[in-house]
Amino acid sequence: MSDATVDILKRNNLSVTDSRRSILQLFLNQEASALRHADIEHSLQGMDRVTIYRTLQAFAEKGIIHSIPGSDGAARYALCRSGCADGHHHDDHVHFVCTRCSATQCLDDVHVPFVRMPEGFEAIKAEMVVSGVCSKCRS
Amino acid sequence: MSDATVDILKRNNLSVTDSRRSILQLFLNQEASALRHADIEHSLQGMDRVTIYRTLQAFAEKGIIHSIPGSDGAARYALCRSGCADGHHHDDHVHFVCTRCSATQCLDDVHVPFVRMPEGFEAIKAEMVVSGVCSKCRS
């Protein structure tokens, strides 16, 4: 009854359930690329689709994971680095989408550059997605 | 039989139909913000959903409009500036989404800054979306 997943859930005031532990474990096992709902559904067959959606929402609200803007109409999620908590995300890094393997990953060390807004515009958040060929697909 | 819409369609080797002229006119009337499929469907009630989808595809392929990455699962489109043609888009500008009126617009004069990729990654395209409050909503 003491696992990394249990710690994380308790630290975030989420009740500890099998579903949540399984999904969280998936993220912990995941090396680089982000997970889509469909990926989780496939890995954890038997778990209800809706439960997965709700768990992802709960994790995102608590700042355990963050969602990644994907223009293909399927949300992606990845673990947050330290510095994220309830609602306040610090995911100011660039995301990368590989055009070959179509994996999405966080470039944690590349942060979104500042851009000057035109007169009258107030920038609050900036997101940047670079697409190309990832290191795995190039080697 | 000589309208701006007819010119544009002919110039792009698209046959001139009422549907295409109406949709194109909508874009020409549109001042700043981008259009979603639903917006067009609402404005041009009576036109089939599928026709709108196919027209948007055709326009995008010809470089008349470009699609804007929207993380909410609904594609947005805006007229291209000069320099876009068959498939080759030059939409290297930043897009802005207002959190109040939720309009999306092109910041044609703000172009996406260069970012250095980590070793092994090859960047091909970069997209940037800034969210905040637009000039209209602030005044």
Added chain:
DNA sequence: CCTATATTTGCAATTCGGTTGCAATCAAGG
């Protein structure tokens, strides 16, 4: 350890964005 309560889960149904196949209609060129 056991119970009460609040939370979570699973299921069914629904919404929404988008695509596909096909028959009918229409634009373009001769």
Added chain:
DNA sequence: CCTTGATTGCAACCGAATTGCAAATATAGG
């Protein structure tokens, strides 16, 4: 004006996501 190839409208379908509700379960209190 007529042929032909492109376009439209319709129905059906698909995947992603949400909602309401009843059953199951985690947590806190005794």
